Amino acid sequence: MSHTLGVRQAQKQKTRQALLDAALGLLEEQSLSSLGLREVTRAVGVAPTAFYRHFRSTADLGVALVEEALGSLHPMIRTTVSTAGDSEERIVRAVELIARHVDAFPAHVRFIARERHGGVQPVREAIRDQLLRFAREVKTELAEDPEADGWSDEDLLMLAHLYVDQMLITASLFLEALDCPPGEREQVTRTATRQLRLISIGRSHWTG
């Protein structure tokens, strides 16, 4: 059973989460490599030195943010790719799901898009690892589809990567369209849907 953790550790995790939240907020207008430790603690309202009780450095905090932003996404991936229905339905559902996710967690999406190629190596590697996990999961889902008969493992993974990258691009476009008139968002939906459709067509006509 889950042991109720003491008042002590509860407070600690509370301020830790406050640091993560404050950092995520500050990162909407800058990159991680320019995020100062004092800046974060100031936003939370704690002393600068309190930071060290939770993270070694801002890079360390960044790795924790990767976990928070992508770690909880794996179940969603599985259920999305594997939902029943014909190809067209699945595509529409996937794009909608991405749009809703960007609406719900815009700061998370922005952080991942920004730091995927950002200036902090450990964070880049953490994101790369998570995306590789995504690709592998998508691959196993694709492998279960009867359409995947005759596909080599390598080709399945190459297609999975195509889908994952496309997902990120689409999410980033939805993010840019957040402050725009709703027409923009619909345009992103149209384009993303058609791109996925084109990939899907290419898949069904693929000859290993």
Add this chain to the structure above:
Amino acid sequence: MSHTLGVRQAQKQKTRQALLDAALGLLEEQSLSSLGLREVTRAVGVAPTAFYRHFRSTADLGVALVEEALGSLHPMIRTTVSTAGDSEERIVRAVELIARHVDAFPAHVRFIARERHGGVQPVREAIRDQLLRFAREVKTELAEDPEADGWSDEDLLMLAHLYVDQMLITASLFLEALDCPPGEREQVTRTATRQLRLISIGRSHWTG
């Protein structure tokens, strides 16, 4: 005729270029939003105040770097997409050309990949504008292909964006593989080629 510019302006452009080069070097291990003005001038060997003779801020310098990194790429795009040969030949040639470009200008490629979603708004916009121009150019090239009969303008642009994004992803992967054993690079080549092939297949079976 091109008027030979005086010793005065020649020196100025020389230090300006030195600032750009130094910045590009420093940006291999950080993002633009954490790049300090003093840091750049120190690397060049000039006084910090000299910076203002050339740029208003590091963000301004970043915009200039976008111009340098992407501005000279347009002719290459045109000749690549429009070279003769069947679809397969063009794909192989395109991937090779990307690989060579990453080899020749790794810092430029890294800068674009990093700052495309980076923390400095004017730079993001400059990159977005250039990529949009690329997409439009690719679109006009695609439109000339007989395979594009019956394609709407919207769908042509959607396909062009798919190609441009794919180009950037591939370039970024080649960049990561630069310090790795040559086997890595060949793997990137294989995957990128097949992804383009799949897109090409989807394109030939597309029904507007």
Add this chain to the structure above:
DNA sequence: CCATGCAGTTAACAACTGTTCTCTGGATTT
């Protein structure tokens, strides 16, 4: 109930930042 652990505080450190003002010396113009 008392001793220990530990999250968070306070104070201070040298180093660094962007920006302003003043100045200089050589190229440019007249």
Add this chain to the structure above:
DNA sequence: AAATCCAGAGAACAGTTGTTAACTGCATGG
């Protein structure tokens, strides 16, 4: 040849940064 211009130097500014050390007070385990 003299007057002007202007890229770059130099010094100083207030403000920021990461990191160390010694501390306080409260929840915890014996």
